[in-house]
Amino acid sequence: MATARLPQWPPKANEAQLAYLSQTATDYALSHSILYRPPVPAGSAGPALDSAIHAPLALFPSPFPRSLYAASQALQPLYNALYARISTDDALLTRVIGGSVIQVDDFQKALWDIYTAVRKEGAVQKLHLGLFRSDYLLHEDPEQGLQIKQVELNTISSSFGALCTRVADMHRYLAQTTGFCNVSPHLTNAANIPRNEALDTLVDGLSAAHTAYVVSHKPEGTAPVVLFVVQDGERNVFDQRLIEYGLSERGIKVQRATFDQLSGNGAVLEGPERRLLVSLPGQTPSQEISVVYFRAGYSPADYPGAAQWATRLLLERSLAIKCPTVALQLAGAKKVQQVLCEPNLLESLLGSSGDNNTAIQQLRASFMDMYPLDSSELGKKGLALAQTTPEDFVMKPQREGGGNNIYRADIPPALAAMDARDAAKGATAGAGTETGAGADSAVKEREGYILMRLIRPPAGTGNHLIRAGLGSATPGESAILAPDVISELGAFGAVLFREGQSGPGGVDIVHEKSGGHLLRTKARESDEGGVAVGYSVIDSPVLV
Ligand code: ADP
Ligand code: MG
Numbered sequence: 057m058a059t060a061r062l063p064q065w066p067p068k069a070n071e072a073q074l075a076y077l078s079q080t081a082t083d084y085a086l087s088h089s090i091l092y093r094p095p096v097p098a099g100s101a102g103p104a105l106d107s108a109i110h111a112p113l114a115l116f117p118s119p120f121p122r123s124l125y126a127a128s129q130a131l132q133p134l135y136n137a138l139y140a141r142i143s144t145d146d147a148l149l150t151r152v153i154g155g156s157v158i159q160v161d162d163f164q165k166a167l168w169d170i171y172t173a174v175r176k177e178g179a180v181q182k183l184h185l186g187l188f189r190s191d192y193l194l195h196e197d198p199e200q201g202l203q204i205k206q207v208e209l210n211t212i213s214s215s216f217g218a219l220c221t222r223v224a225d226m227h228r229y230l231a232q233t234t235g236f237c238n239v240s241p242h243l244t245n246a247a248n249i250p251r252n253e254a255l256d257t258l259v260d261g262l263s264a265a266h267t268a269y270v271v272s273h274k275p276e277g278t279a280p281v282v283l284f285v286v287q288d289g290e291r292n293v294f295d296q297r298l299i300e301y302g303l304s305e306r307g308i309k310v311q312r313a314t315f316d317q318l319s320g321n322g323a324v325l326e327g328p329e330r331r332l333l334v335s336l337p338g339q340t341p342s343q344e345i346s347v348v349y350f351r352a353g354y355s356p357a358d359y360p361g362a363a364q365w366a367t368r369l370l371l372e373r374s375l376a377i378k379c380p381t382v383a384l385q386l387a388g389a390k391k392v393q394q395v396l397c398e399p400n401l402l403e404s405l406l407g408s409s410g411d412n413n414t415a416i417q418q419l420r421a422s423f424m425d426m427y428p429l430d431s432s433e434l435g436k437k438g439l440a441l442a443q444t445t446p447e448d449f450v451m452k453p454q455r456e457g458g459g460n461n462i463y464r465a466d467i468p469p470a471l472a473a474m475d476a477r478d479a480a481k482g483a484t485a486g487a488g489t490e491t492g493a494g495a496d497s498a499v500k501e502r503e504g505y506i507l508m509r510l511i512r513p514p515a516g517t518g519n520h521l522i523r524a525g526l527g528s529a530t531p532g533e534s535a536i537l538a539p540d541v542i543s544e545l546g547a548f549g550a551v552l553f554r555e556g557q558s559g560p561g562g563v564d565i566v567h568e569k570s571g572g573h574l575l576r577t578k579a580r581e582s583d584e585g586g587v588a589v590g591y592s593v594i595d596s597p598v599l600v
């Protein structure tokens with residue numbers, strides 16, 4: 057890959073310029089729905105529903121090598137096809153998730169039980185909708201120079217598609233109207249800040265699924281609607297609403313509901329076709345649902361009890377098209393990402409002829425080393441690396457949403473604590489059993505985790521991060537200089553596909569679209585990267 061260099065960043069700007077630019081940015085954000093509900097006050101059940109603050113923002117777009125941005129966009133169609141293929145490969149999912157992972161991870165087990173129950177019964181809906189976001193960091197390789205390496209690929213609740221579209225518009229507007237006060241030659245031409253199609257990619261994907269449902273299942277009476285399954289007290293609600301309004305412009309109605317609102321009689325299945333009917337207080341009774349779009353359901357906290365799991369099962373069994381299906385959610389597990397790094401796995405999944413070879417090379421070049429933590433040869437190597445060079449690694453459980461990983465020096469003690477818990481369990485299980493099956497033969501807690509080599513983004517880039525909620529009446533006061541930042545680039549993709557058909561790998565792709573990006577920027581000290589969880593700000597790439 058091309059050796060690229062980043063300019064010193066942020067460009068030097070004086071107080072007056074910073075105040076002018078940050079006020080212009082803030083007003084644009086407030087005017088264009090780059091918004092969050094305000095933080096939840098202590099002792100309150102949820103955020104205020106009648107006011108909003110702007111989302112955390114980067115004042116300047118952050119420099120990103122043009123060729124590597126293009127590489128991230130070129131990879132997305134390959135990832136769309138790959139994950140469609142994985143989610144319909146029962147043998148692969150059974151090996152990777154249905155083996156040891158479900159024995160040590162109750163959350164994956166509960167998802168797995170839904171997956172197997174619906175397979176056994178026979179799915180009435182063969183279409184799956186994936187709205188993906190593949191995340192990358194720049195990696196400074198001593199030999200090959202700057203590259204992009206994949207952090208993870210999200211298959212459920214990939215967020216910020218709407219807000220990042222608006223943030224790219226904001227940075228382009230600042231370039232057009234203020235020229236960013238001429239503080240950098242990179243910032244005077246809006247053409248260096250790529251247009252962002254993320255919102256369109258998401259709306260087009262949902263719209264394609266809705267249309268496919270209507271065409272195939274010809275619902276009688278009123279038109280079916282798209283169901284957004286959401287979290288109670290969600291602060292990132294405007295990112296979801298903008299997708300809803302995009303669908304509304306195409307004449308497609310949306311209903312929003314939490315798992316709790318859908319349990320009881322909120323959602324029911326009708327007839328042998330299992331059409332999904334939803335009725336919610338204050339809304340037209342009993343709407344037929346075409347597509348279920350999950351912006352909840354990715355974390356154990358979304359399922360406090362059996363009622364929420366029963367609802368997830370009911371939705372999965374229904375005729376509605378799920379975004380994602382449980383199979384797609386499972387395919388997004390970090391464990392799957394790790395297995396894809398194993399030698400020959402991509403070849404056996406995609407076939408290794410002609411075009412496929414090029415695709416495989418491109419995909420593999422985006423992988424960072426990953427290891428299992430089991431008793432296989434690769435697992436032994438992983439365990440040895442975790443003990444000898446923990447500073448080069450992050451250890452990840454099968455979780456989403458940020459804040460779950462174990463970094464560097466924390467890895468060896470975390471592994472030791474897991475082994476101690478296994479030994480204690482083994483001692484209890486072994487006592488009194490005839491076989492005396494102890495800790496050695498049982499699946500170990502650490503097998504629910506993977507080990508990943510840390511990606512090393514280049515130094516020398518900073519930015520001014522603008523956070524709302526300081527209540528400041530002085531322009532620019534909230535634009536705080538972060539001298540050393542890391543930017544994570546996400547690429548969006550949508551794929552609607554039918555399982556069990558004639559296409560390559562048994563998948564028929566009905567709709568596929570890639571396009572759009574999210575740049576999230578955070579101070580280097582913070583290991584985690586979520587915007588919603590408060591670690592990072594929404595940014596845009598300026599191509600250099
Ligand atoms: P989640 O699904 O919770 O978002 P991620 O795999 O994206 O989990 O990890 C969370 C954050 O941790 C990322 O946004 C990134 O900042 C950091 N991170 C994860 N993997 C790596 C890695 N291999 N190298 C450097 N940072 C990483
Ligand atoms: Mg994730």
Ligand code: MG
Nearest residue numbers: 191207208458
């Ligand atoms: Mg992530």
